[in-house]
Amino acid sequence: NAGVTQTPKFQVLKTGQSMTLQCAQDMNHNSMYWYRQDPGMGLRLIYYSASEGTTDKGEVPNGYNVSRLNKREFSLRLESAAPSQTSVYFCASSLLASSYNEQFFGPGTRLTVL
Amino acid sequence: SQQGEEDPQALSIQEGENATMNCSYKTSINNLQWYRQNSGRGLVHLILIRSNEREKHSGRLRVTLDTSKKSSSLLITASRAADTASYFCASGDTDKLIFGTGTRLQVFP
DSSP states (O other): OOOEEEEOSEEEEOTTOOEEEEEEEOSOOSEEEEEEEETTTEEEEEEEESSTTOOEEOSOOTTOEEEEOSSSBEEEEESSOOGGGOEEEEEEEESSSSTTSOOEEOOOEEEEEO | OOOBEEEOSEEEEETTSOEEEEEEOSSOOSEEEEEEEOTTSOEEEEEEEETTOSEEEETTEEEEEETTTTEEEEEEOSOOGGGOEEEEEEEEOSSSEEEBOOEEEEEEO
């Protein structure tokens, strides 16, 4: 079991460029999440998908879009990157969209926007 | 922001000592979880305490929860160099978690 995988590991973009961060899990989990982590800010939820076919906004959704491609995959898209989106992005999954379920995290994508 | 706060922000101790970190949260919760993050890695779940529990143990970890004060603490006993990491609390809302800002723990051999 690979758990939660993310690609790419590192990315540098110029302001205005677009890109998609990929996430996949092989644990047959129903729920998937995208977070960003900034120094001194902990993790903040961008979007989540409680189940295949559904997506909901988290605390900081502006500037992002998501697609739950199937049960395994959940992608995060930046349509027009801005320097404020420089961060480390983590994907996570859980069996159910319940706060009683532990979340399993991927290794992260470190994104720099110049 | 709904984020919780953790205290201290950073903690340095010697191997064998105990480490205590505290978490305060803002809203009513179903449960509270603690996670560990090694440098450059994703978070790993450590322990969950439900809102009707006051204390929970797992190996060298002891977690307390005081819902009247909206606070929790994580105690790591007999710390090891391998415990060096950042520790985050996450308060459980209905279908998602709200993470705190984290405590960076450094354990010196």
